[in-house]
Amino acid sequence: MVKNLTQIYTQELKRSSNRFFQDFQEKLEADKVKTWLKDAFSKMESAKDPQSLQEALYHWNEVNAHIHTHFSLIELAFQCKTESKEIEAEERRLKEEVEPICEEHNAKIREFLLASPFLNELKEKLGYPYFALLKNQQDAFHPDNISLETQLNQVMSDYTKLVGQACLEMDGKTYPISHYKKFSSSPDPKLRQKSFLSYSSWYLGRRDQFENIYDRALELRQQMGKNLGHENFISLGYQKMSRLDYGPEEVAALRDQIAEVLVPVVKKIRDWQAKSLDTPQVKVEDGDYFPDWKLGDLKIPIKEQPQTAYKVYQKISPKLAEHFRHMMEANLIELEARQGKAPGAFCTDFSDYRVPFVFLNSVGEATDVTTMLHECGHAFQAWESRGIDLLELRWPGLEACEVHSMSMEFLAFPYYNEFFSEEDAEKFRKRHFADSLIIMPYIALVDEFQHAIYAGKAQGAEGRALLWEQLEKKYMPGVDFSSQPDWQRQRWVRQLHIFRAPFYYIDYAIAQIGAWQLWALSEKDHAQAMESYLKLCQLGGTLPLKDFFKVGGLKLPFEKGM
Numbered sequence: 248m249v250k251n252l253t254q255i256y257t258q259e260l261k262r263s264s265n266r267f268f269q270d271f272q273e274k275l276e277a278d279k280v281k282t283w284l285k286d287a288f289s290k291m292e293s294a295k296d297p298q299s300l301q302e303a304l305y306h307w308n309e310v311n312a313h314i315h316t317h318f319s320l321i322e323l324a325f326q327c328k329t330e331s332k333e334i335e336a337e338e339r340r341l342k343e344e345v346e347p348i349c350e351e352h353n354a355k356i357r358e359f360l361l362a363s364p365f366l367n368e369l370k371e372k373l374g375y376p377y378f379a380l381l382k383n384q385q386d387a388f389h390p391d392n393i394s395l396e397t398q399l400n401q402v403m404s405d406y407t408k409l410v411g412q413a414c415l416e417m418d419g420k421t422y423p424i425s426h427y428k429k430f431s432s433s434p435d436p437k438l439r440q441k442s443f444l445s446y447s448s449w450y451l452g453r454r455d456q457f458e459n460i461y462d463r464a465l466e467l468r469q470q471m472g473k474n475l476g477h478e479n480f481i482s483l484g485y486q487k488m489s490r491l492d493y494g495p496e497e498v499a500a501l502r503d504q505i506a507e508v509l510v511p512v513v514k515k516i517r518d519w520q521a522k523s524l525d526t527p528q529v530k531v532e533d534g535d536y537f538p539d540w541k542l543g544d545l546k547i548p549i550k551e552q553p554q555t556a557y558k559v560y561q562k563i564s565p566k567l568a569e570h571f572r573h574m575m576e577a578n579l580i581e582l583e584a585r586q587g588k589a590p591g592a593f594c595t596d597f598s599d600y601r602v603p604f605v606f607l608n609s610v611g612e613a614t615d616v617t618t619m620l621h622e623c624g625h626a627f628q629a630w631e632s633r634g635i636d637l638l639e640l641r642w643p644g645l646e647a648c649e650v651h652s653m654s655m656e657f658l659a660f661p662y663y664n665e666f667f668s669e670e671d672a673e674k675f676r677k678r679h680f681a682d683s684l685i686i687m688p689y690i691a692l693v694d695e696f697q698h699a700i701y702a703g704k705a706q707g708a709e710g711r712a713l714l715w716e717q718l719e720k721k722y723m724p725g726v727d728f729s730s731q732p733d734w735q736r737q738r739w740v741r742q743l744h745i746f747r748a749p750f751y752y753i754d755y756a757i758a759q760i761g762a763w764q765l766w767a768l769s770e771k772d773h774a775q776a777m778e779s780y781l782k783l784c785q786l787g788g789t790l791p792l793k794d795f796f797k798v799g800g801l802k803l804p805f806e807k808g809m
Contacts, residue, residue: 253320253321253324255578256320256323256324256578256579256597256604257320257597257600259576259577259578260577260597260600260602261600262599262600263312263599263600263601265309266305266309267302267305267306267309268283268306268309268310268313270283270313271313271599272313272317275314275317275341275345276345277344277345277348280314280345280348280349281348281352283310283313283314284307284310284348284349284352284353284356285352287303287306287307287310287352287356288307288352288355288356288359290302290303290306290307291303291304291307291356291359291360291363292359294365296365297365297368297369297372300360300363300365300369301369301372301373304360304369304373305636307356308636308637308638311349311353311598311638312598312599312638313598313599314345314349315598315638316597316598316599316600317341317345318341318346319595319596319597319598319604320597321334321337321338321341322338322595323581323595323604323606324337324338325338325404325407325589326407326588326589326593326606327581327588327589327606328587328588329407329408329410329411329412329587329588329589330411330587335404335408338404339400339401339404342397342400342401342404343397343400343401346396346397346400347393347394347396347397350388350393350396351390351393354385354388354390357381357384357385357388358385360378360381361378361381361382361385366378373637374640374789376640376788376789376790376791377637377639377640377789379491379791380489380491380639380640380788381639383486383489383491384486384639386475386486387475387483387486387487389471389474389475391474392471392474392475395467395470395471395474396471398463398467399464399467399468402460402463402464402467403464403746403747405460406460406464406743406746406747407589409453409456409457409460410424410589410590410743411587411588411589411590413449413450413590414449414586415427415430415442415445415446415449416445417430417441417442417445418441421586423584423585423586423588423590423608423610424446424449424590425584425588425590425591425608425610426584426610427442427446428535428610428612428614429610429611429612430442431443431446431532431534431535431536432535432536432542432612432613433536434536434538434541436533439532439533439535439536440532440730442532443531443532443730443731444532444730444731447731447734447738448731450737450738450740450741451731451733451734451737451740453740454708454737454740457740457746458708458711458740460746461711461740461745461746462707462708464746465700465701468480468483468484468701468749469701471483472484479701479702479703480701480749481495481698481701481702481750484701484749484750485750488644488645488750488751488754489644489788490644490646490792491644491791491792492791492792492793492794493792493793493805495698497805498694498698498753498805499698500805500807501691501753501756501757501804501805502691502694502695502753504807504809505687505688505690505691505722505756506688506691506721506722509684509687509688510688510721510722510724512684513684513685513687513688513723513725514724514725516681516684516685517529517685517724517725517726518725520533520537521725523537523538523539524536524538526727527727528725528726528727529725529726529727530726530727530729530730531726531727531728531730531731531734531735532730532731534726537678537681539674540674540675540677540678540681541674542613542667542671542674542675542678543667543668543671544611545611545612545613545615545616545666545667546666546667546668547666548611549582549583549609549610549611549615550582550583552582552609552615552616552619552666553571553575553580553582553619554575555665555666556571556619556620556623557571557572557575558662558665559620559659559662559665560623562661562662563658563659563662563777564777564781566781567627570626570627570630570631571623571626571627573602573630574602574603574605574623574626577602579602579603579604579605579626580604580605580607581604581605581606581607582607582609583607583608583609583610584608584609584610588608590608590743591606591608591743592605592606592607592608592618592621592622593605593606593622594606594622594623594625594626594629594652596629596641596642598638598641601633602629602630602633603625603626603629603630604626605619605622605623605625605626606622607619607622613667613675613678616663616666616667616675617656617679620652620655620656620659621652621653621655621656622652623652623655624651624652624653624654624655624656625648625651625652627651627655627784628642628643628648628651628783628784628787629641629642630784631781631784631785631787632784632785632786632787632788635787635788635789639788640787640788640789641787641788642787642788643786643787643788643789643790643792643795644754644788644791644792645748645751645754646753646754646757646758646792647758647783647788647792647795648754648758649754649755649757649758649759649762650758650761650762650765650783650795650799650801651780651783651784652758653683653755653758653759653761653762654761654762654765654766654780656679656683656762657679657762657763657765657766657769658765658766658769658776658777658780660676660679660766663675663676683759683762683763686755686759687756687759688722688723689722689723690752690753690755690756691722691753691756692715692718692719692721692722692723693739693742693744693745693752693753694750694752694753694756695718695722696711696714696715696718696739696745697745697749697750697752698750699714700714701749711739712736712737713736715735715736715737715738715739716735716736719735719736756804757792757804760802760804760809761796761799761801761804764801764802765779765780765799765801768800779799779800780799782798782799783795783798783799786798
């Protein structure tokens with residue numbers, strides 16, 4: 248069954264033409280992987296000149312592409328069917344039996360490459376950034392952490408299963424948790440309150456389970472950092488994010504600017520919203536509803552969202568439209584929300600085939616539009632940089648990835664009337680821009696929360712609750728939590744990035760500042776903005792963040808006054 252499920256995603260695809268590795272397998276076995284990686288190392292050891300070492304490196308790269316493809320397919324299948332015991336078992340097998348072998352042997356290969364007498368010649372041919380990324384990976388490796396990573400993967404599997412069960416109970420009906428936005432933006436205040444209480448109660452009712460999962464993950468990550476000689480996980484977390492040219496100090500400076508500049512702006516928006524709601528403050532259950540921007544239904548059904556998006560991309564860029572057409576034809580979009588499917592949205596890729604895959608949870612609500620645009624921005628970058636052979640360079644760091652996705656939300660502004668009536672399209676543009684401002688302090692909150700936790704400034708469940716409450720008041724003034732007071736102390740448990748990807752969330756703020764700049768440029772000169780956008784997509788991961796922003800003609804988020 249697992250094989251059949253993964254074939255669903257690849258039956259329309261053709262593998263890339265490999266030069267060095269063709270031993271493709273239907274199922275990834277540990278012994279095979281060990282043989283492949285040992286063979287890759289042997290080829291490197293026997294290389295007598297830069298050219299033969301480079302060929303051995305490309306052989307290793309193609310081996311890892313095949314391994315990566317298997318992991319992507321199974322992880323995607325598990326996200327689509329979290330209740331499947333067979334898929335869960337296969338994901339666990341890969342992470343417990345195969346991933347440790349990859350970690351061990353890839354570390355050995357990296358160590359050999361970085362010590363090679365031909366290193367300088369390879370740097371000249373393949374570029375410095377590739378080897379900087381390899382060194383960063385090697386610096387983040389410790390053999391004792393292999394077993395800890397295996398344990399962490401199991402903890403994250405438990406997390407995926409738990410959130411895959413998330414649901415709303417509304418008037419005797421059960422909905423996937425992804426439907427919450429559909430109710431939270433309703434003009435009916437009773438419906439907003441009822442859906443909020445159901446949504447928040449689902450998470451609060453499982454607080455102990457979430458806390459237990461987080462405690463286990465926290466302990467494992469902290470030990471990994473200590474095994475590498477760090478005081479805690481923070482330095483290792485930044486290494487795992489491939490942040491080569493900035494660190495916690497720059498991120499703290501960005502948080503300070505958000506607190507200084509954007510928190511007062513968002514407070515004004517919330518005050519205006521409260522006035523339109525005729526309440527002293529915005530109640531937490533009303534946070535997604537703006538009376539002046541009340542929308543009708545989307546003018547298209549869920550199943551027509553991709554075809555409508557295709558019309559939009561044809562107007563934005565024929566080149567991007569062609570990429571999206573390929574995705575529709577090859578069934579590379581998982582569209583509708585359903586029970587048993589993990590919440591959220593993401594873009595992954597299948598390295599053997601050099602294609603992206605977009606995972607969505609569309610429910611027929613306005614935010615479906617921006618979510619699809621966002622994830623397809625990631626996919627367009629993958630299409631544009633698919634010609635880059637080296638895996639490490641096909642995708643940039645996550646903060647740069649988010650520039651591609653968040654920019655696409657704004658570059659599509661003139662064409663929102665494909666999804667909405669003309670009147671609603673204009674309302675939604677205003678609403679979307681307001682949301683892009685409102686989210687920034689929340690992003691800073693999540694980031695400061697995580698830094699404080701890993702720095703040991705808040706201990707245990709109660710320490711985390713107190714810290715979150717303090718940061719809510721710092722970054723999110725103007726919101727009334729009286730209908731569910733515990734939510735002000737506990738709503739961090741619904742933020743998957745805190746569990747799955749520590750320190751990732753600030754990437755959205757970094758990227759948002761880049762996306763606003765591309766949007767401003769597009770308002771003056773669409774052609775120039777698209778030229779910059781495509782140039783950034785084509786870079787893949789060939790440049791660290793600061794150089795990436797420079798090539799796009801963008802100012803850095805860390806600059807004072809930004």
